[in-house]
Amino acid sequence: MKFSANLGFLWADKPLPDAIRAASVAGFDAVECHWPYNVASEEVRSALDETELKMLGINTARGNVAAGDNGLCALPGREDEAKASIDEAITYAREIGASNVHVMAGFSSGPTAHATFVEALRHACAAAAPSNITILIEPLNGYDAPGYFLKTTDQALEIIRQVGERNLKLMFDCYHVQLTEGDLTHRLMALQGDIGHIQFASVPDRGAPDHGEVDYRHVFELISKLGYHAALGAEYKPVGETGETLGWMRKFLG
Known part of the structure; x- marks a missing residue:
């Protein structure tokens, strides 16, 4: 089992290059983040090279957050902004060697x-x-992101089929899927061929995966049996210092 630290939440109090180094010291196999654009790509690439970690993915920019934006790419009338955000993300991903770009739809x-x-x-x-x-799309649950365009895995699958490109995949976030659809085991089995990345957090509080209503030992064992061996994204909100919340790694890796 391999794990990726999502630095949008983990070590979020540190500058991104230092967060990468902290993830390496903690034993993560890879990293991912949300919006790295206020840090020069050269600094991020240097930290990745130093630690020999791979950046698995970044998100397209959210837009004007103060005005309520949470992505631009399904907003009629803002197509030019959306394309600019996509091009920005792909350029940055290429410069740091990131594997995936999550294209954020927005509220519509x-x-x-x-x-x-x-x-x-x-x-x-x-x-x-x-x-x-690889381009990823991710359904978000209606509790955390009410009004977000992409709501369910079925809706995402319909879009993936319509676009019809081999480098478009589903970001399967166990936390979001459990809150919206439940039935993680059957959804993972049904969608395995379309999944490009998997993320996780406890449900319902989005904390470390060692408590809550989801048995992640069972989920991780299933994922492994399905033949998915890429690093799984730890996208949870730590309570306190990140390093003090990592007991779950020892539990699942032991």
Whole structure:
């Protein structure tokens, strides 16, 4: 079992290069983050090279957060901003050697938003392909992100089929899927061929995966049996200092 530290939450009090180093010291196999754009890509690449960790993924920019944006790519009328955010993310990912870019849809709904998102994803897939970067889309639950365009794995699968590009995959976040759909075991089995990355956190508090309603030992064993051996993304909100919340790693790796 391999784990990736999501530095959007873990060691979030440290500058990104130092958070990468902390993840390495803690024994993570890889890292991922949310929005690294305020740090020069050269600094991030240097920390990755120093630690020999891989950056698995980054997100496209959220837009004007103060105005309520949480992604731009399914927002009719903001197509130019969306494409710019995609191009920015792919360029940054290429410069740091990241494997995936999560294209954030934003708050919207309806057929026009669907069509807008599909076109944005076609642009993203074409732009990412020469660098062997995978584009990810992630359904978000309605408790944390009410009104977010992409809500369920079925909706995501429909979009993946419509776009029809090999480098478009599903970000399967166990926390979000459990809150919205439940039935993690059957969803993982049904969707395994379309999954590009898996993330996890306890449910319902989004804490470390050693408590809550999901038995992650069972989930991780299933994922392994399905033949998925990439690093799983620890995207949880630590209570206190991150290093003091990592008992779960010893538990699951022991």
